[in-house]
């Protein structure tokens with residue numbers, strides 16, 4: 001039995017340092033001779049393959065996978081620590097996988113808890129969402145970015161717990177695709193005050 005076995009979920013908005021924190025934790029365990037494997041869903045070719053690179057350039061070798069089944073096929077018997085970056089882009093089978101693996105391995109995952117709607121991020125098949133992974137976690141590590149809202153040259157700099165999506169300089173419409181790679185969109189961290197909420201989400205609260 002490993003002393004730290006169990007599931008740790010590192011979540012937060014974009015630019016909150018999730019990948020950096022994941023890599024830091026894996027390196028720490030490697031320094032203590034734990035056998036680790038790092039996985040990342042194959043989404044685009046933004047960065048060189050075989051490396052998980054965080055926004056600040058921190059990098060570590062990873063196995064790129066298209067599905068949870070593919071990750072299982074690549075998982076080595078001797079592995080004691082499983083790391084997964086950008087976990088929200090995998091399919092819903094990730095929840096059962098983490099639940100089972102955490103019984104006798106250290107499972108560290110990092111991912112976006114919420115999408116630009118400020119709703120829990122749905123997995124790629126939209127059967128389950130990130131709330132299920134948080135539910136089964138033994139440890140959660142919530143990270144925040146800094147709000148980049150500016151008004152007359154004054155920067156907000158409050159803790160950003162949300163991310164606003166922009167298309168062509170305007171707040172993106174609600175039906176804008178959640179995973180859109182290479183488009184002309186931009187994402188900015190926002191605090192509660194400066195996040196523009198969607199009416200579609202607010203309407204859900206009316207019971």
Ligand SMILES: [Zn+2]
Pocket residue numbers: 147148149156157158190191192193194
């Ligand atoms: Zn703000």
